[in-house]
Amino acid sequence: MEFSKKMEEPSWRFDEVVNMLKGKRIEQAKRIVQTFPITEGAEHTLNELKHRGYFIGVFTTAPEFVVDVLAEKLPIDIECGTILETKGKVFTGKIIEQVDRYTKAKYLEQVMAENDIARNNVVVVGDSILDVPMGERAGLFIAFNPKDRYIIESADRVFVKKDLRFLLNVLK
Template sequence: MCTYPCYRYNKVAAPNRKKKTKNISLVFFDMDGVLLDTVSSWRYVHEYFGTTNERSIIPYLRGDIDYLEFIRRDVSLWKKNNQHVKKTTLENIMNTIPFIKGTKETISFLHHCGIHTAIVSAGINLLADRVARDLGIEYVFANEVTVGADGRLTGEGVLHVELTHKDKNVKELSQKLSVPLNACAAVGNSCFDISMLEVCGLGIAFNPEDACVEHSADIVIKEKDLSRLIPALESYI
């Protein structure tokens, strides 16, 4: 049984799988629950402010609002003294989120093997950029919160990653680097990662939250240690 909310509530079907996998040369990672030890960076910030985005989730999954509006509704709740918070405040909150065990070791291994790495996250760009810098990940796709001249969030955002269509970002970078999709791997943990797991030659469910992401993966790693990815990938490198 899948947890709720679930990818299956999205009306657009996931793409067909690639059946033949070449030597992997590009690996895509979801961020929350895969690289970082948190279910959701958005939720992490909400918990700090004592707010919640639950009222926006169902309208989004039903198609009543788009993901950009979903982001706007989230950011509009993060206020202090009736003002939007400063960028530095948000960064300080998110900087307390720890890495999943084995993350640094795994990314170092991939880079040592000459494999490109990328983050595809519907999370916050400020956090994704910091994670990429700390780990040396080359490419980042995440959603942007806009910052005004006063250093405060404006309450607006820029959509770069659709929650249920991460395959679009995978295809974009695959084409840019001239890496065929069957030479790509994707690592995710939830229903919202299914589209990128299925479009890549190798889909890996890591520390999976949902039964459906397990069923959509070629490899399932249930232990919460990303270094378990290393032996799983060795035969594909």
């Protein structure tokens, strides 16, 4: 399937993915996403952070259904992703609400205000320039396997690792 192969590529234009989804059933797209590997150590790390009392959010520019699949596997308290239009459980090829780097930051600020979370209690883990505005609002901004130099320059700490469990030592 073209969509499955395209989603496996390391970089893709969002409009290409939206166009490929046109006419596809939501469940079909979710089944494909369910086959993607989750970052090593993510399940253990997030479960442990949840046990320690952390509030866990995922804010992404990816389609919301992708985050929904993650939320079925991981202890995610709140999520934000680009909302795609559907009719009869089929994607129309249109975007209802696109999440970009600034939307993610605005949403983070909203969650912080609604839950009375102080900046120094916010940790942002990101991998691209799209995470920098959120990182600027956090007490600690960690670049995890950064994709570009700009995030490296903006982050408080940089980790090039394959396993997310390093976070457990950072967030003692």
